[in-house]
Amino acid sequence: MPELPEVETVCLALSKIINYSKVRKIKVFRKDLRWEIRKKFITDLQEDVLIKPYRRGKYILISTLKQKILLIHLGMSGQVKISSNKYNRAKHDHLIINIESKYNKIYSLIYNDPRRFGFIDLFKLKEVEHHFLLKKLGVDPLGNEFNVDYLKKKISNRSKCIKSILMDQTIIAGLGNIYASEILYKAKINPLRSADSLNLKHLKSIITSTKFTLKQSISMGGTSIKDHLQPDGKLGYFVQKLQVYGKKNQNCNNCNNLISMIFINNRSTYFCSNCQK
DNA sequence: CTCCTGACCTGAGTGC
DNA sequence: TGCACTCAGGTCAGGA
Numbered sequence: 001m002p003e004l005p006e007v008e009t010v011c012l013a014l015s016k017i018i019n020y021s022k023v024r025k026i027k028v029f030r031k032d033l034r035w036e037i038r039k040k041f042i043t044d045l046q047e048d049v050l051i052k053p054y055r056r057g058k059y060i061l062i063s064t065l066k067q068k069i070l071l072i073h074l075g076m077s078g079q080v081k082i083s084s085n086k087y088n089r090a091k092h093d094h095l096i097i098n099i100e101s102k103y104n105k106i107y108s109l110i111y112n113d114p115r116r117f118g119f120i121d122l123f124k125l126k127e128v129e130h131h132f133l134l135k136k137l138g139v140d141p142l143g144n145e146f147n148v149d150y151l152k153k154k155i156s157n158r159s160k161c162i163k164s165i166l167m168d169q170t171i172i173a174g175l176g177n178i179y180a181s182e183i184l185y186k187a188k189i190n191p192l193r194s195a196d197s198l199n200l201k202h203l204k205s206i207i208t209s210t211k212f213t214l215k216q217s218i219s220m221g222g223t224s225i226k227d228h229l230q231p232d233g234k235l236g237y238f239v240q241k242l243q244v245y246g247k248k249n250q251n252c253n254n255c256n257n258l259i260s261m262i263f264i265n266n267r268s269t270y271f272c273s274n275c276q277k
Numbered sequence: 278c279t280c281c282t283g284a285c286c287t288g289a290g291t292g293c
Numbered sequence: 294t295g296c297a298c299t300c301a302g303g304t305c306a307g308g309a
Contacts, residue, residue: 003302034285058303076303077287092287115286117303160280169304176302226289226301265281268300
């Protein structure tokens with residue numbers, strides 16, 4: 001499911017309830033996710049206090065009072081559900097963490113993931129910078145470090161096409177297949193163009209469209225196509241704003257040309273060959 | 278190094 | 294109804 005706006009949506013929902021909640025019961029139904037959940041996961045996390053969630057690329061990190069980080073990645077189909085009702089196990093629920101808020105209210109955080117491409121880990125706060133998955137991540141596209149100078153430096157002498165560059169998590173952490181298409185449509189750049197053929201004006205345009213598109217999607221709760229729901233079960237409405245993704249052979253909103261679909265690195269890619277040069 | 282492919286896994290949709 | 298096949302929002306390991 002999830003790219004940056006969907007992960008951010010989950011993070012925002014979690015931050016409303018976590019806020020110094022004590023971890024009570026933890027139940028792992030399946031530990032063979034993308035990586036196996038560590039043996040000591042339960043004993044290490046139990047009775048710790050979850051302080052505050054934040055996002056790094058498509059990862060959710062939750063800091064704890066015992067100086068640890070609870071790391072969550074949603075993979076392709078992962079979802080975090082927040083429930084204050086009695087828990088009934090649903091298909092593909094792999095893990096449940098019961099927490100008790102400062103005001104003694106009990107919530108269940110439920111990790112559900114049909115394809116099990118996601119995972120959950122717990123490690124020491126001081127190891128964050130060295131974590132094998134986090135250490136190679138590039139800049140956050142919403143931050144000030146994502147600017148023309150940075151992008152120019154990263155793509156110089158790169159023959160790879162610009163869409164692959166946008167999806168390269170070691171350059172920009174958080175963009176995925178939907179938003180890469182949407183961003184390039186808005187920037188009027190053909191996804192097949194090699195990165196080093198772009199001029200400063202193009203780069204500026206990519207930066208602006210990226211920030212605009214992501215912010216707009218976050219404000220609408222992300223994009224619900226198949227799996228993504230906000231943790232309270234609500235849909236994400238950015239799907240209504242999609243201009244090209246999933247719209248093969250439909251008319252471009254700008255020029256009425258038919259939208260094309262091609263595969264780039266085995267990922268479906270949508271664009272308007274008339275608007276995007 | 279860079280770049281591309283295959284692999285991981287389940288479910289939904291399509292066509293016969 | 295059933296079967297075979299394709300595709301799906303991610304990303305790592307391995308080979309060219």
